[in-house]
Amino acid sequence: MSITNTKDRRPGDSMVLDTRRQPLVLRTLVSPRIADLVTEFRIKFPYCVGPSKLLQSLLLVDRCLCADLDTRLGKALTSLPNLQVLHINCLFCPDEEDTRHRYLADLVTTSLRELCLYCKCSRIRIEKSQHILSAPCMQSVITLDWIASGGRVRPDVYDVLTHTYRKVLPLVTKLRYGRTVDLEGIVAGRPITHLGCHTMKDGLHGALSKNTGALNRLRVDENWSNINFYMGRDPEPYRSLRHFGCFRFIGCASNYILKQMLPFAILEHLQSIEVFNHTIRLSRTEDREERNPWKVSLLDSLYKQHRRLKKIFIKDLVEVNKLTGEKCDCFLWERRESWERYSVSQFTDWDMVLGFEPQVVH
Numbered sequence: 001m002s003i004t005n006t007k008d009r010r011p012g013d014s015m016v017l018d019t020r021r022q023p024l025v026l027r028t029l030v031s032p033r034i035a036d037l038v039t040e041f042r043i044k045f046p047y048c049v050g051p052s053k054l055l056q057s058l059l060l061v062d063r064c065l066c067a068d069l070d071t072r073l074g075k076a077l078t079s080l081p082n083l084q085v086l087h088i089n090c091l092f093c094p095d096e097e098d099t100r101h102r103y104l105a106d107l108v109t110t111s112l113r114e115l116c117l118y119c120k121c122s123r124i125r126i127e128k129s130q131h132i133l134s135a136p137c138m139q140s141v142i143t144l145d146w147i148a149s150g151g152r153v154r155p156d157v158y159d160v161l162t163h164t165y166r167k168v169l170p171l172v173t174k175l176r177y178g179r180t181v182d183l184e185g186i187v188a189g190r191p192i193t194h195l196g197c198h199t200m201k202d203g204l205h206g207a208l209s210k211n212t213g214a215l216n217r218l219r220v221d222e223n224w225s226n227i228n229f230y231m232g233r234d235p236e237p238y239r240s241l242r243h244f245g246c247f248r249f250i251g252c253a254s255n256y257i258l259k260q261m262l263p264f265a266i267l268e269h270l271q272s273i274e275v276f277n278h279t280i281r282l283s284r285t286e287d288r289e290e291r292n293p294w295k296v297s298l299l300d301s302l303y304k305q306h307r308r309l310k311k312i313f314i315k316d317l318v319e320v321n322k323l324t325g326e327k328c329d330c331f332l333w334e335r336r337e338s339w340e341r342y343s344v345s346q347f348t349d350w351d352m353v354l355g356f357e358p359q360v361v362h
């Protein structure tokens, strides 16, 4: 478990708590004197392999504490009257009964403005989403990040949800969600300005065409080129975009990149983009930098296509390690008089949706 230190907090700051101290901290939060002071709470639970004793011994992990920790978290959170920002990163083992996190509907705060739930443990079925999101404590939420390993929903449910969700989360303008389709109802009929999603689909495109706000920032995790198809069908939902990501270019040459990005030239306000780049070396002796297409010549050509383009945030994949995951160099190309390149701190998908710019690293 790690809990972000809310005092003098900077992105990435956190305390890692061992299993003995986790329940203690959650119990302390219930104390009225402490509870009144908490306005932001971010928590990340440890990865759990599940109740299997064999797996636990093989991977040298503690016994499964998921149900107990979730209950304690619920008690703590429902004691915080002034909570404004809540982030839960749940890496609990699967919960077949889908009973966890229901306490989110019982928060006592009336000033919650930001809720981020990344949940690996449950399917978050429609009934549960509705139960949580229609609760009185959710009425004030402006920013919602909702990523769950959800199941499939029958298409005809969509209309029902669109109708139902009009009554809930009336203030949401910034939204990111994962594979579940039930939150598309929130997009339709609401002034969504910032949106992050897994991929663009018919349902979401349709919902966006009913969106009453000017969509300012859009980030799709996969299949970004689908947007070309949807912009060709109806560009209106995307006309106000100032930021788009994430373009993914794996071993691509400059000419290919320019061609792929040409349809975006109709977006007259596009000022910044996010790119995931992976330059593939053909031989061991070949210099990766030499082959990397993101150079001034490409940027100048891009600028001819996109006259307002000022910032390009790039994650450059340098290493894939089975144990430690991906390692990326992050940098920013910024256009003032000419293009300048800066190394920047690591940034998340959610940072890009919200427009939190990474810091320049010297």
Ligand SMILES: [Zn+2]
Pocket: 048, 049, 050, 051, 064, 065, 066, 067, 092, 093
């Ligand atoms: Zn567990």
Ligand SMILES: [Zn+2]
Pocket: 090, 091, 092, 100, 101, 118, 119, 120, 121, 122
């Ligand atoms: Zn969960």
